[in-house]
Amino acid sequence: MSYSRPGFRHPNEPANDAGYTRRDYEGAVSTLCAGCGHDSTTNAIIQACFELNVEPHRVVKVSGIGCSSKTPAYFLGKSHGFNSVHGRMPSIATGANMANRDLLYIGVSGDGDTASIGMGQFAHALRRNLNLNYICMNNGCYGLTKGQDSATADRGSAGKKGVPNPYESIDLCELAIELGASFVARGFSGDKRQLVPLIKGAMAHNGLAFIDVISPCVTFNNTSSSTKSYHYVREHIEATNAFDFVPLQQEILAHYEEGTSQEITMHDGSIIHLHKADSSKDVTNRLKAVNSLEKEKEKGRLLTGILYVNPEIEETHDIINSTLRPLNTLTEKDLCPGEEILEAINSALR
């Protein structure tokens, strides 16, 4: 268990505009190892929901299997959650989202859950652009089965057992961009200042927002020879850009100098301001986005931040032209053609 949370809260704990305190977004006490990167990610989700004034009960949390997939128990305790089976989070999320398009869906998965057993479902949820915030807590190893290499472990990286991984690693962000994802970002669980706005940006996105969160496994993969250790990531991190996320309701106060920022208006009207350090990095261009990732990789750097975004895209419900009403609210009157029509169908079959 990573920590024991004190029951005491400041009596004047501030509420957000929706009237909720930060505590209203917390969940059960985590049972992950002390210092686990996933707990920091969990906290970033809590912070993002708090800052966005999300109503907790209007959120649905879905996960697969693994350490990461346990985390939905540790945030948003007033939301329904669904810890499904290994690698199948995207399909459960798809069904849930089809049933009620009005809720906010957070899908939590890990690198084993996404890059191996659930690769197919990951790919196809992206293709369909399901309106889902897909957070992959990526530590390069299978924590819950004691540290085997996962498919995102870099070649040559070695965890606690000390044996370097001989296989090529899968870059989930690059893959996501190639598979047609409409919002791709990478964060680091050790950098909350970047991660919280990334999650907020994802939530404003209409479609599948994928965030690969490098989230070190302190028990099995935080060694000096691992490329997913806190130390290594801190030493090798490179951000695409610093950015501000301006929710729809907020007035833009900051002033951005001409040519130094890229402004992206999200589907819900929120604005993301990207402070560009390098003009070759255009996050609305797929080719440039993949190039940036590959270039940094060549230099041994791990690119983070918003990597690619396409706000002008239809999500699954738009593609299939389904009703704007949640399907789970429709009744006999909406759905059943009735006995007269059945009689006509019978007649046509005679």
Place this chain on the structure above:
Amino acid sequence: MNKIERINDFVIRFCNVNGSGSASANNLFAKAIFRLGVPVSPKNIFPSNIQGLPTWYEVRINEDGFLGRRGGIDITVAVNSQTLYGDYMDVRPGGYFIYDSTKPLPEKFQRDDISVIGIPLTTLCNEAFSNPKLRQLLKNIIYVGVLSSLLDLDFSVLTEAIKKQFKKKPKLAEPNILALEIGFSYAEEHYPDTCRLSVRKSDKLTDEIMMDGNSALGLGAVYAGATVTGWYPITPSTSVIEAFEKYSNLYRIEEETGRKKVAIIQAEDELAAIGIVIGASWNGARSFTATSGPGISLMAELLGLAYFAEIPVVLIDVQRTGPSTGMPTRTQQSDLLSCGYASHGDTKNILLFPCDPKECFEMGADAFDLAERLQTPIIIMSDLDLGMNDHISAPMRWNNKRKYDRGKVLSADDLENLKETWGRYLDVDGDGICYRTLPGSHPTRGAYFTRGTSHNQYAAYTEESSEYEANMKRLLVKWQTAQTLVPEPRIKIKDPEYNTGLIFYGTSTHAAYESISRFSREGLPINSMRVRAFPFQDEVIDFINNHKTVFIIEQNRDGQLRTMLINEGNIDPAKLQPILNIDGLPVAADFITRAIHASGFIPTPESLQEQHTTGEKQ
């Protein structure tokens, strides 16, 4: 030679090459007989292939209304040179063999116990039609015209059917009718008084419909209010979803917006298909999918999740011949064990066994009430024969007053007024069924974490043995409740002495009743029970125990329902004599009758009857 002489009681087989457009000609023939009021059952016996392989279409015509397969062929239309000899040899003595005499029959065709009727189909067709594409199709229509003459089949019914078929393209009706006339005239001229089989108008059919089971299941799901489906194409289940989509496009469009009141997602595989169903049902939409055996194998893990986390699922299994890829286009009832006990650990799933399109529609709709009432997977066990062949059936019925049973779901008001502490897996009513809540319902109450891991009454993770055990036992209480809700067996008692009982289910029903009727005529009354669901009610077990001898008819090798009955009902295996049809074709009444005659029948490879029925034997 004694020619077979029958009115409204014979079996005709069409032997074609698939992809040659024969299906529409053959359907035209079957439909014409149906419209004459004569009970008819066509069976399409087709390959897993798009073009070029042998395909057969077997039509049973039976005034008495027996619509299972009878066994044996009285008249054959052979237009596939690949199977010509086998098809020739399959005709019963005294029967009729119609072939394309454009090419003469080879030497070895020397039977003198059948009537051989040569029609130069290719020549006739090529003389009349120049369009090569049409030629192939119309050659088939010509033999329907031939049959009209040979069988005294009312010609106007055929022309009417053609006109109806081409209502929107009347220009296409003309060459079709011409083709019919060509065949008819040729046979009238060259083969008058040759064939002693005939079809007469009958009043046996009144308000019956002719429909395939898959369409009825898809329509049932529309009527039941299914709104979400995730699915993956697989023969023979695909047309369930196609029908659901077709009817949804007709009856599920929002008038004001043109948007659809349905979400149909073609998934990447069956794992995702069932995942979508589980996600949607968990979130309060009625959701279903359809698959076949290989899909069931893939869905097993998620079915276990739905069983243990108690999520409604409606799953339609249109069974085909296994194991593995098996014979994908042949029928079987061989997924009972893999469905009934799908998934690891102690799981049991509810099975329903429809036998005709009307029951497909009913069970297709009722399954959603059962799934939501019982919060568990309901698997409808259809098969390729029922799903893809047209069947004559009583019409489908619906009552506008019917309300969907959405089961134990707490609304926002219920949650607001709740006095006691709510527990997702707390059995407050003692029926093993607990109250569930839906996401987004209430700001502070009713949220819980659904999991496939062991959970206590309040849905929290537990490794406490006593809590795990209590939960597993409660699931058995729910199973007992299910017994009272699933469709009851259909039992027919003809013998008050309870000497012989016959058990069957699904598509074996029609041939079984025919066989019983034959024994009845021989003075041997047989009681029968058509099992319609799993779990089995007490009366199912009592039926077995009350009889001296019980036969059980199944279309699989290992007697899967028999195994389940022995297991669930603690039945002495010696009590249940299996009659097992495994040739991939719908079971025939002749087969059942023979097996009962030879009772004491034990299913070893040696004792299984030889069943060459697809015309492939040389």
